[in-house]
Amino acid sequence: MEHELENDKRWTEGLDIVHRLEHNGHRAYLVGGCVRDKLLGRPLHDIDIATSAKPEEVLGLFSRTLPTGLKHGTVTVMEEGSSFEVTTFRQEGDYTDARRPDEVSFVLDVKEDLARRDFTFNAMAFGSDGKIVDPFGGQDALRAGVVQCVGQPSERFGEDALRMLRAIRFAAEFGFDILPDVWEGIISNRGKLAQVAMERVSAEWDKMMAGGGPEQACHYLFKSGLLVNVKESLPESFRGAAERYRLNGSDWHWEEWGALDSDESSSGNLLYLPLLPDADLRWAALLIGMGVNGSDTLKLFRSLRISGKRAERIAAIADFHESLSAYDESTMRHGWIKNTIAHSRSIAEDLLSIREACGETVFAEREWLTEMSVSSVAELDVKGDELSRYLGVAPGPWISVLLQRLLEEAASGRIPNDKGSLLSEAKSAMRNMTEERK
Numbered sequence: 001m002e003h004e005l006e007n008d009k010r011w012t013e014g015l016d017i018v019h020r021l022e023h024n025g026h027r028a029y030l031v032g033g034c035v036r037d038k039l040l041g042r043p044l045h046d047i048d049i050a051t052s053a054k055p056e057e058v059l060g061l062f063s064r065t066l067p068t069g070l071k072h073g074t075v076t077v078m079e080e081g082s083s084f085e086v087t088t089f090r091q092e093g094d095y096t097d098a099r100r101p102d103e104v105s106f107v108l109d110v111k112e113d114l115a116r117r118d119f120t121f122n123a124m125a126f127g128s129d130g131k132i133v134d135p136f137g138g139q140d141a142l143r144a145g146v147v148q149c150v151g152q153p154s155e156r157f158g159e160d161a162l163r164m165l166r167a168i169r170f171a172a173e174f175g176f177d178i179l180p181d182v183w184e185g186i187i188s189n190r191g192k193l194a195q196v197a198m199e200r201v202s203a204e205w206d207k208m209m210a211g212g213g214p215e216q217a218c219h220y221l222f223k224s225g226l227l228v229n230v231k232e233s234l235p236e237s238f239r240g241a242a243e244r245y246r247l248n249g250s251d252w253h254w255e256e257w258g259a260l261d262s263d264e265s266s267s268g269n270l271l272y273l274p275l276l277p278d279a280d281l282r283w284a285a286l287l288i289g290m291g292v293n294g295s296d297t298l299k300l301f302r303s304l305r306i307s308g309k310r311a312e313r314i315a316a317i318a319d320f321h322e323s324l325s326a327y328d329e330s331t332m333r334h335g336w337i338k339n340t341i342a343h344s345r346s347i348a349e350d351l352l353s354i355r356e357a358c359g360e361t362v363f364a365e366r367e368w369l370t371e372m373s374v375s376s377v378a379e380l381d382v383k384g385d386e387l388s389r390y391l392g393v394a395p396g397p398w399i400s401v402l403l404q405r406l407l408e409e410a411a412s413g414r415i416p417n418d419k420g421s422l423l424s425e426a427k428s429a430m431r432n433m434t435e436e437r438k
């Protein structure tokens, strides 16, 4: 198992830092997500270390450091090409904005540090003696498969409203249940999500879409009503569908795409999401299912600050799907060819992957795509300047109109994609275009 070897290496490197701090008279532990992931046998991301040493003492002990967040007690230590966040044991002051503590104060005991953390499985520390400091029952929560807050959920979510999304992400990713008091805490605090920057919201949401349980994540996100409480208003088509899901469960109609299990009590019609290989296809499938069109998809991603290229791909898939509604069985092949030309072959393939994941048979569509010898002007066996020379007409906007026409002819198989056929088709098309203009 590759990740286990990598895990062991990073874990040992982290423990080396712990030893170094201890040899210099400080207390130190591996803490937070890395302890949780190590116990779950999952790949380790960041290795965080908590210590009694003050930031300036940490800076003095290691040769390669970055003063990442001195005010909050954090120093980044670079060792063996990896970086480790070393943070002084701390308590957090009041949170007046549901995002950041107004102030932090350093404390001497690791247990006090663990008490400020969000969930019991994130509030464990691993010592150099191999023992786990687990004052809130994090290991029990892992064994029981539940998301449980340290102390009162409402207090934890009031401190940092993003934690409500984190609860959902961990539950979905690990296949855990959300304990009833945690769920109630989410419901009663959901309005506070409006205080969280959109970048943080979308990073969490995007991680959920890419992660192990996107269907469960979406189910919780919609059922909790969290998403309609974000800072920016999201397109009405999205809000409406999300709200319908909250009230009625999975009432979206996928029947035209082949039946999917619909179970009112769980993620029902979202079950196809994990069958798709990447977050973007999952986003597209989700939004198409919700009836969000291409232009609303772009608006949604603008609000979420998700990058242009990704948003364009997802919106193009939604657009492609939407355009097909204009065709019936007898004209559908034409619809596929036209849209493949308008978007691209890879967007067509994306839509097919989604439909297959939804249980639809797409033999005919695949065949249409395979039969298409060209799908873009660049693939045509004739160039604009050749047309201009051959027809004896000075270059102008007519060239792209004509090339587009030739592309449609060649793509639909009415003429072959070879120079001779394209030039002779160009000649008669030009004649028609001139006559049409008369």
Ligand SMILES: Nc1ccn([C@@H]2O[C@H](COP(=O)(O)OP(=O)(O)OP(=O)(O)O)[C@@H](O)[C@H]2O)c(=O)n1
Residues within 6 Å of the ligand: 031, 032, 033, 034, 045, 046, 048, 116, 117, 118, 119, 122, 123, 160, 162, 163, 166
């Ligand atoms: N809103 C937050 C974010 C983090 N933490 C604490 O800080 C640790 C590190 O946070 P982070 O690196 O953001 O997350 P991880 O828990 O490590 O998990 P992941 O990497 O999957 O986000 C968490 O384990 C948790 O103890 C917290 O209490 N509240």
